[in-house]
Each structure stands twice: as structure tokens, then as C-alpha cells.
Amino acid sequence: MSINNHSNNDIQVAIDGSVSGTIYYVFNGMEHIVIPGTLFFRAPLTPIVHLIKKNNIWQLENYYPEAAMGAGRNYEKIGEGEYVFSDHGLELSQGTWPRGDIWVMKTIGEKLQWTKVSKTKSFYHSVSSGDLNGDGRLDFIGLHMGTNGDWGDNLHPYTQSSDGTFSETRSLINYDKLQQFDNKWSAGAVLVTSLFNNGTPEIIRGSYGHSSTQKNIYGFAVFSLNNTTKQYEVSYLPSNIGAFTSTEFGSTSIKVTDINKDGKKDIIFAGEGNNNMAIQVFLNNGKNEFNPGQLISYTFDKMQFREFNLVDYDQDGDDDIILNPFHFGTQFRAGGTGSNKGAGIIINNLILTNTGGNFSPLKKTIKIDGIYPAHLKGFMINGKLKFIGIQGNNDGSMTVFDITPGV
Numbered sequence: 454m455s456i457n458n459h460s461n462n463d464i465q466v467a468i469d470g471s472v473s474g475t476i477y478y479v480f481n482g483m484e485h486i487v488i489p490g491t492l493f494f495r496a497p498l499t500p501i502v503h504l505i506k507k508n509n510i511w512q513l514e515n516y517y518p519e520a521a522m523g524a525g526r527n528y529e530k531i532g533e534g535e536y537v538f539s540d541h542g543l544e545l546s547q548g549t550w551p552r553g554d555i556w557v558m559k560t561i562g563e564k565l566q567w568t569k570v571s572k573t574k575s576f577y578h579s580v581s582s583g584d585l586n587g588d589g590r591l592d593f594i595g596l597h598m599g600t601n602g603d604w605g606d607n608l609h610p611y612t613q614s615s616d617g618t619f620s621e622t623r624s625l626i627n628y629d630k631l632q633q634f635d636n637k638w639s640a641g642a643v644l645v646t647s648l649f650n651n652g653t654p655e656i657i658r659g660s661y662g663h664s665s666t667q668k669n670i671y672g673f674a675v676f677s678l679n680n681t682t683k684q685y686e687v688s689y690l691p692s693n694i695g696a697f698t699s700t701e702f703g704s705t706s707i708k709v710t711d712i713n714k715d716g717k718k719d720i721i722f723a724g725e726g727n728n729n730m731a732i733q734v735f736l737n738n739g740k741n742e743f744n745p746g747q748l749i750s751y752t753f754d755k756m757q758f759r760e761f762n763l764v765d766y767d768q769d770g771d772d773d774i775i776l777n778p779f780h781f782g783t784q785f786r787a788g789g790t791g792s793n794k795g796a797g798i799i800i801n802n803l804i805l806t807n808t809g810g811n812f813s814p815l816k817k818t819i820k821i822d823g824i825y826p827a828h829l830k831g832f833m834i835n836g837k838l839k840f841i842g843i844q845g846n847n848d849g850s851m852t853v854f855d856i857t858p859g860v
Contacts, residue, residue, distance in 0.1 A: 474488070474489045474538065475488045475841070475843065476536060477841045480533060481534075483505055483507075484506035485505055486503070486511070487501060487504075488501065488503075488504075489520075489525030489538055489540070490522030498521040498522060498523050498543065500516040500517050501558075514563055514564070515564070517567060520558075520569075523542035523551065523552075524540060525556070526759065527578065527642075529582055531582050532559075534560030535558065536558045537593055539555055539596075551574065552575050552576050552577075552600070554570070555569070555571040555611070556570065557570055570593050571609065575604075576598040576599040578596055578641050578642070579641065580594070582594075583645035583646070585622075585645070585654065586612055586625070587678075590613040592610060593611045594609065594610045594645060594656065595608075595611070595643075596640055596642065597609060605638075606628070607640050608626050608640075608643060608658065609621070612625070624684065625684060625685060626656070626676060626685045627679075630687035631674060634670065634671045636669075636670060636671070639660055640658045640661050640704070641704040642658070642659040642705055642707045643659075643707070644707040648741075651677070653677070655677050659697075660674075660703070661703035670698065671694070672697035672698075673694070675688050675690075689741065689743075691742075692742075693744055696731055699726065702731055704722050704723070705759040707721070708761070708763050712746075712810045713809060721733070721763075728753050729750060729752055730753075732749040732750075732761065732774065733748050749812060756802070758778045758779065760777045761774050762831060763775075764831070764838065766806060771807045773804065773805060773807045775803060775804060775838070778803060778829060781829075797820065797822035797824060798829065799818065799819065799820050800820075801818055804838075819858045821856065824842070824854055826852075829842040829854075830842075837857055838857070839857050840856040840858065841853070841855060841856075842854035
């Protein structure tokens with residue numbers, strides 16, 4: 454099987470390396486899986502792989518080379534069957550990195566429509582959406598780690614016009630209050646959200662990479678809209694930055710929720726390091742000040758992940774954490790070590806249940822022998838947790854693992 458000069462191996466690499474960018478959703482009663490590119494160094498840009506479920510069997514709907522990506526791992530849902538993706542392109546060991554774009558995907562019937570938002574290719578590591586200028590239209594903001602253009606600012610806001618097109622809005626964000634920090638431009642994740650409930654959304658930017666002295670790090674910054682200047686300015690910086698003090702924590706994704714049901718919004722960061730992945734909770738003290746709380750850490754021999762989902766897995770009214778792994782480590786296999794792909798997986802290690810604001814792995818063991826999908830992602834559908842795992846095969850075919858565990 455090949456398409457548009459992409460060999461069987463290229464398609465397999467796209468599937469195996471798609472990490473946590475793969476999405477599962479239901480639109481007009483039909484189940485969909487979209488696989489947006491790879492992280493592997495050896496692969497070219499790969500077309501989008503779209504699967505649909507018919508007669509209870511997963512089938513290939515099409516490949517979409519017009520939106521070929523290197524690593525479309527970070528995304529946000531913006532409507533029913535609609536998502537925005539950030540692609541940072543390929544990470545190459547040598548040569549010039551091609552970098553990527555911000556894409557909007559819309560489901561039309563059984564097909565996908567792709568629209569490019571960004572104007573210049575950049576290493577877009579994260580993306581988020583919201584009405585940034587109060588005109589009632591959805592805008593996007595991408596966070597990059599390098600660009601091919603002259604827009605060096607780490608955050609790239611794209612505001613939507615009445616005709617549905619997007620424009621670079623380079624003056625929207627004021628960085629003055631970050632000038633004191635050595636790594637003021639270094640960041641890995643962005644989230645647009647209503648954090649302070651003041652009528653306009655805030656922008657949260659999590660840092661990535663650190664100063665040589667490890668003493669002048671901002672951790673994360675909250676930007677709020679100044680209604681006079683019409684710019685977003687830094688409105689909050691944490692005094693205690695928790696896991697951000699370590700080189701083993703560079704933010705990869707951000708979520709906001711009321712963790713302990715005290716009526717105050719808290720912040721959760723996922724972060725990566727040289728041999729470590731972690732979740733860091735920041736709790737709201739009631740004054741819209743955020744202090745580091747629980748830290749959940751994994752070394753690479755246990756698991757690697759970069760993003761996570763919030764779902765109410767146990768249906769008790771609070772949010773639980775579902776980790777999105779791309780390497781399971783020896784601990785997360787039901788037997789065997791190393792590269793033994795027949796070892797199996799232990800799903801309960803991916804589910805962190807929330808008890809009074811404290812997260813812990815699910816105690817009930819959910820073990821599945823004999824499979825080793827390239828990645829495994831959890832989604833809540835109709836009140837039940839479904840895991841989707843996909844394995845690329847040497848002949849260019851795909852094996853879909855569609856798993857619904859019990860509580």
C-alpha cells in the first residue's frame with residue numbers, strides 16, 4: 454500500500470510514532486480516528502491517516518497529503534468534529550529542520566477538510582484557542598521553539614476576521630514583565646482559558662529549558678488582557694515554581710480544572726526532561742495565587758508521555774488524569790522486558806484517579822497480554838473510558854486495539 458510517494462514503511466512510521474496527537478471522536482454517530490504524523494527522525498512528512506468505523510470494523514477512509522505533518526502531537530477540540538493541531542515538523546539529527554504549521558481540521562460527512570492557519574513554518578510545540586480580542590470569533594495561538602520567519606516572539610496569536618481568514622497579530626502580547634528572566638523566550642506549552650473569571654480569557658505559558666545558573670526561571674506566566682492598551686500583559690508569576698526548578702521539567706501541556714472541588718480553578722502541567730516525565734499540580738489558594746502541590750514523576754524505564762487528558766473516569770464528580778504514553782517501559786508491560794512486543798500492557802497505570810484533590814494510579818489491575826501498540830490513548834465516550842491503540846505492520850497495514858475496560 455502506498456500513496457503520493459509514501460512507502461509502506463513511511464505509513465507505518467507515521468502510525469507507530471504518532472504519539473499523543475492521535476484523536477478518537479464520534480461525529481454524527483460515526484466513530485473516527487485521525488493520526489497526524491510522527492516524531493521519528495528518519496521519516497519524511499507523512500500524510501494524515503483517517504480511519505472510520507463501519508459495520509463494527511475500522512476501515513481506512515483516506516490519506517490527506519495536503520496537511521502532511523512531521524509531528525502533529527498537540528491539539529485542541531474547537532467544535533463537534535473540529536480540531537486545531539500544532540505541527541512542529543521533523544526533528545532532524547542533521548540538516549535544516551523543515552518545521553510545521555497550525556492546521557484546523559473539520560469533519561464533513563465522512564471526509565476531512567484541512568485549513569492552514571499559520572503563515573510561516575515554525576516549530577509549533579503547542580496550540581490553544583479562544584476569543585482573544587472580544588469580537589466573538591475564535592482565534593488561535595501557537596507556541597513555537599524556532600521559526601523560519603522573522604516573528605521571533607515565542608507566542609504567535611492568529612486572530613480571525615469576519616470572512617474566516619486569519620491574520621498575524623504581532624502586537625497582541627506584551628512581554629515587558631518577563632525581561633528579568635534569563636529564559637524569558639523559552640516555553641513549551643500554551644493554554645487559553647478563563648482562569649480568573651473576569652470576562653476575558655487568560656493565556657498561560659509554561660516554560661521549557663532553563664538558565665545556566667538555574668536561579669532565574671519564571672516557571673509559568675499568566676497573561677491577561679489590558680482593556681486600555683488592548684494587549685495581553687503578564688498578570689501573574691508564581692513565587693514558588695515547583696518542578697520547574699529542575700532541568701527534568703519542561704512543559705508540554707497544560708490543563709485547568711477545580712481539582713479538589715473547593716470552587717477555585719487549579720492548574721496542571723505535564724513536563725518532560727532528559728530521563729523523566731512528570732505531572733505537576735499547582736493549587737489555587739483562593740487569591741488567584743498558585744502554589745505547587747502534588748508531583749507525579751516517571752523515569753523512562755517506567756513510561757514516557759508528553760500530554761494527558763482530564764476525564765471523570767469513576768463518575769464521582771471530579772476530574773481524573775489519563776496519561777497518553779508513547780513508550781510503556783518495562784513496568785508497564787504484563788511480562789517480558791526490553792523490546793519484547795508481545796509482552797502486553799497494564800492499563801491501570803495510565804489512570805490516575807482523584808480522591809479529594811490527590812491523584813493515584815488505579816488500584817484495580819487491568820492487564821492485557823500479547824499486544825504492544827505504539828501508543829495508547831484514553832477517551833470518555835458516553836460515560837465509559839475507551840482506549841485506542843494502533844500498531845503499524847511491516848506490510849503497511851494497521852492493527853487497531855479498541856479497548857473498553859471496566860472500573
